[in-house]
Amino acid sequence: MTASIPSPKNIEFDIAIVGGAMAGATLALGLKSLSQALNRPLKVALIEASRPGNEHPGFDARSIAIAQGSIFELSRLGIWPKLAHLGTAIENIHVSDRGHFGMTTLNASDFHLPYLGQVVELEQVGKALFNQLDKQDITLYCPAKLSSITAGIDANQLQLDDGTQLSAKLVVAADGVNSVVRQSFKLPLEQVDFDQVAVVANVLADKPHDNWAFERFTDTGPLAVLPMANVDGQSRVSLVWALAPGQAEMMQNADKQVFLDGLQQAFGNRAGRFVDVGERVTYPLTLSYMLRPIYQRTVFIGNAAQTLHPIAGQGFNLGLRDLVCLLDVVKRALANNQDIGGAQLTHRYLQRRQADRDSTIASVDFLVRGFSNDHWPLVAGRNFGLRLLSWCPPLKTPVARKAMGWKSPTTTQSL
Template sequence: MKAYDIVIAGGAMAGATAALALDTLSGGRLRIAVVEAMVPNHGDHPGYDARSIALAEGSCAAFEQLGLWEALAPFGTPIQHIHVSDRGHAGQAHIDAQTQGVSYLGQVIELADAGAVLHQKLHARPAIDVFCPDAVIAIERKLDAVTVTLKQGQSLTASLLIAADGGRSPCSRLLHLPRQQHDFGQVAVIANVSTALPHQGHAFERFTDTGPVALLPMSQGRCSLVWCMTPDEAQPLTQVSDSVFLQRLQQVFGWRLGKLLHVGERHAYPLVLNQVVRPVSHRVAVVGNAAQSLHPIAGQGFNLGLRDVITLAQTVSAAFQRGQDIGAIPVLMDYASQRQPDRDTTVALTSGLVHLFSNQSALLAAARNAGLGLMSTIERVKQPLVQRTIGWVEPK
């Protein structure tokens, strides 16, 4: 049996970042094991698949403070402008980096590229051991330690287990942690699209009768598409020809980027709010999508998860430096209480936006378009959304 201070189940974005943050903030004095089921080969890893993520400016700054952004930056495409509109209505809002006094609002990065960078960093840290490919198949908690059994046969013991093993979170199931779910009744169709006009750093969020359509700027002149719709509408769209798919997308999105020219491989993901009731338990903390999987509207999911990871790393590292038991409930409750307001607000914001813009009530349509109109003319009305979009939320 190998002994560590911390075992992290899951080595995708949240798990890898947690390990690197803990290692950095503790000065390499914490012994950390990362258990990951799949090697992050480009496009094959479910946590690093064909999708891209929009890292808010605040998230990029957090990576920079950890000494990680320099390696990630070459793979990022800056978002300079965000355009929000409601199809069939006049209301719209704009968020501009220059107006907000930042060099960019965020950066779009392909998960596969981020995965390659972070795993290279993990293997370069002497205090981090990576068990990959492997998986946690059993968990035993005692008063002073937690022991995990791995699929390959090894047992690891630690003071703290961090579950960063994705939205389905096998660790949460093994521990019987209560979860709450809300099915949005939507599916996200994900693909990369090329356009006749250059995106020039513009990101678009367009609300339609069936759900939001987002196009985010990417490298090589491409855009990352997230198109939300009902399952009945999504199923045929994953099977039609590229030309038919682009024609239907053009009708919904419009011509702001000219003619839509090409579409890459399409993937469909059901959209469900899935969150643990409590993100901490005896010698266990749950982070990232394992803690909460959000609707992709407004691009808040990973940015919220990153703030969880940073706060957990800060709290645990500080407790370690004080000589405290890093897996004890008082330390974990300190972390959870710091994160609760941001978590509740972000979940409420994303869920509220989904229901507001998916409802075709004439009264609600008038209200939301009046709201978008106010955002376009009165800066203080727009600021709460701007703060979340840029990620200027204290990670504690």
């Protein structure tokens, strides 16, 4: 069972995870699964400011799309079976460019798969993950915040806001874009402002979504509509609408019908008529990333390492690949009786993550700039590209691979 009472001074851990949202909570469960599989005890601490449901910023009202490849890895860790009932399948994806001829679709059936991904609501997932944490031998400091961290030769020293002091051979920073760990070590963060703000809301439509997801590119930025579990027989979808900052503020505060009419005009009628909208929240869209997401006995994962524009839904999926790679290098270190927080481990992690991080960040940046632009050569090029995918279905395979993340051996053969 998790412990949530103050610990003795300077209690020692193998791994301390700072941040218990999606990435941190999933990593903690993955580490315990690894420990059990290797029959090698690992003392793991998880430090988190609040439990899901108490206005937790990492488990808020937003929904995210978890790619098929990510679900394969979560299943391998034994985590997805505990979350599967919360998911709504994405069986088809429709991509279009508003006001232009570009359009294509991706269909799970074309790749002999049951779905391309699953949409989950973060608050519900958070509660399910914490229910699992409560059943594991993980020391949970919650509510607690990191006050300071000091790098050491054999271990890093952490102090919490209640005065509790910990030491850990390896610290994993999973505490988001405003990482306290990163700021404490005064490590640089590269940032690109896309001059866009996302309006996020749950919307009711008068037409069943039939497990379709939509990505529509507009002159203000991408507009994504994701299928969600129906409530009381009504079709629900999750909306992420990128707008210029002034437009986003206006739509957030607009009368409900004015908002729905504006959304209908921007999106069109493929999802039916939008008839109601829930609470609207906004957040600025930026690209933030650390060039070297490691430090002395410290690894940065998820949004602490990089925060992406939601244009292709790759943020959580890239972060999950971070933690799966970290689990693998920890497993290798344990099998070889190596220091699980030493420079050999952190540099191995850095080397293995570099290509995937670089290519994903570059491709998302390219999509944002290429599809939020009315320069006519770019408009013509992107629309021809979308049409080419429809005219020549085999060209969809690499796009589908990217959208679904890495693949299991069986699905790789089918693609």
